[in-house]
Amino acid sequence: MDIHDLVIRDKEIVALADVFLNPESQSQIQQLIREYKYVDELTKYNLPVNNKVLLQGSSGCGKTTTAKAIAHALGKKILILNLSNIVCSRIGETSQNIKLVFDKAGRDKSVLFLDEFDQIGKAREDSDKDVGEMRRLVNTIIQLMDYYPKDAVLICATNHPEIIDSALMRRFQLHIDFEMPNQETLDSYYDQLLSAFPEELRNIKRVYGISFAEAKDYVNTEVKSLLIKNLEKEKV
Numbered sequence: 001m002d003i004h005d006l007v008i009r010d011k012e013i014v015a016l017a018d019v020f021l022n023p024e025s026q027s028q029i030q031q032l033i034r035e036y037k038y039v040d041e042l043t044k045y046n047l048p049v050n051n052k053v054l055l056q057g058s059s060g061c062g063k064t065t066t067a068k069a070i071a072h073a074l075g076k077k078i079l080i081l082n083l084s085n086i087v088c089s090r091i092g093e094t095s096q097n098i099k100l101v102f103d104k105a106g107r108d109k110s111v112l113f114l115d116e117f118d119q120i121g122k123a124r125e126d127s128d129k130d131v132g133e134m135r136r137l138v139n140t141i142i143q144l145m146d147y148y149p150k151d152a153v154l155i156c157a158t159n160h161p162e163i164i165d166s167a168l169m170r171r172f173q174l175h176i177d178f179e180m181p182n183q184e185t186l187d188s189y190y191d192q193l194l195s196a197f198p199e200e201l202r203n204i205k206r207v208y209g210i211s212f213a214e215a216k217d218y219v220n221t222e223v224k225s226l227l228i229k230n231l232e233k234e235k236v
């Protein structure tokens with residue numbers, strides 16, 4: 001399979017300042033960025049730069065956006081794994097596809113982003129069928145992670161860290177948690193989203209207890225409804 005079929009083309013640029021994170025996660029990511037800024041100085045003391053990061057937690061809370069922001073902050077191109085094309089009926093082909101993407105990211109010194117990592121890194125002892133093949137797939141990923149170039153970055157994301165193989169989990173130097181946003185954080189996010197629209201379209205009822213992705217969809221739907229109502233009034 002061609003490498004272009006194995007990655008998703010996404011050229012969206014995201015700044016770290018536009019990512020809503022809790023203070024601890026923000027601190028972890030800032031530390032990661034600073035390590036690359038001072039990589040030469042760290043190398044003098046044989047201090048390795050962290051380059052394997054696991055983003056774990058609730059769906060729709062910014063894991064993909066954060067991966068893009070890290071890539072932008074590091075000045076690196078991001079390669080996003082196309083999981084639907086990677087996974088084949090034969091585990092051997094899946095392993096080969098994953099290796100192609102890892103090799104490409106390593107050569108280009110890119111950020112490689114693997115979303116839904118639990119789908120290909122599920123615990124070997126928990127697979128109810130094809131245990132041997134799943135074990136071989138996980139072993140392949142372990143080897144690829146072990147030999148992943150230090151000047152490239154691997155970021156994986158999962159909503160279910162509890163089902164990922166423990167040997168894979170140990171290979172991530174950073175584990176960054178993503179939780180459902182509280183009311184204060186959502187208000188800040190609503191303010192940012194609504195700032196793109198005229199004043200007359202910002203007066204919407206705010207909903208809480210939802211993810212960032214759900215909040216964005218909700219805002220877009222409500223603003224569209226207001227805009228259409230205003231347009232229809234003008235025609236009367």
